[in-house]
Amino acid sequence: MTLSHQQKIAACVLIFYWSALFVLTHVPIPDVIQKADVSDKSLHFLAYLILTFLLWSVVSGDKKVKWTRAAPWLVLLVIVVYGILDERLQNYVAGRSCDVRDFFSDLAGALTGLILSSFLTFWPAALLVAGTFIFGVTNVTQTNLADLLPLTDVVFHLIAYAILTILWIHCMHIFLTAKAHKAKWFISAIAGPAGFLIIVKLFSITAGKDFVLSEIIISFVAILVVAAVFYSRASLHKTKH
Structure with missing residues (x-):
């Protein structure tokens, strides 16, 4: 199967992003982040919004989500399984713990990513996701x-x-x-x-x-x-x- 231009872009970004996300969520929280009074749930939402959008884009390219098809549900399943494993593994990281509220924030971000892709094709959806991320990160700390x-x-x-x-x-x-x-x-x-x-x-x-x-x-x-x-x-x- 030949990947489209959008799929190639999404795949490259996804490899880097998912790897970085895994590392960052499995190291002790730096003191400077704790001092920043960051909204942890907002970060989880933003992280999984981007992750889900990228994964869907790799799977579909420029196609919108069609909930009657299996593809979006498989993407959601992958994200849910990863989210559960991610939270469970954090029990073994100093200063972190498994938090069901974090998981639901992850799930909310994942669903938002798929819902956006239900209405928008790749580039407009990517623009909206990027804008949401910038707005969120800029205002997520006190x-x-x-x-x-x-x-x-x-x-x-x-x-x-x-x-x-x-x-x-x-x-x-x-x-x-x-x-x-x-x-x-x-x-x-x-x-x-x-x-x-x-x-x-x-x-x-x-x-x-x-x-x-x-x-x-x-x-x-x-x-x-x-x-x-x-x-x-x-x-x-x-x-x-």
Whole structure:
């Protein structure tokens, strides 16, 4: 069976993500994470939302979930079994324990991932999942990540908003007819992620978190660079033809 472009992308990301997720959930919780007052259940939800979306994308590519078929139920079964094993194994990790509430958070994330894929194809679903993850991670702690883990904060905002912009660009054709070498396209490529960035930061401020200018600058640089790369490639392609 030949894998589609979307399946190849999802498979590569899934291998890295699932491996990292397993490692991170089977080591003692770092002191800095405990100090951050992180919502553990929110992290479980986000982690399994992404895991389920990636696994479904590997199985289906660009197809939507059809609940009358066996595929989504098999994906859900795999996630449920893994979630149970994951919780059971945490009994053997110092500072961790098996928590049924964590499992139900995992299950909620898994179901949400499949429900999203019931209505959206790969790229729009990926964009929504990425946006949910960014929004959640940004607001899942009571303290600023920049204060506790400054380097991690920089890397997170660079990578997260670069990926968000890539996904946004892949979805722009849904509502925008302008070609990638046009100025209107370039402005739209920046406006979408930048608008989302503003919404996320305004919510954080409303929730009582400090305004961190460096996070906005770093995120906007990531957005601008990705949009510029796509725009430049399209312009060069247009020139050659």
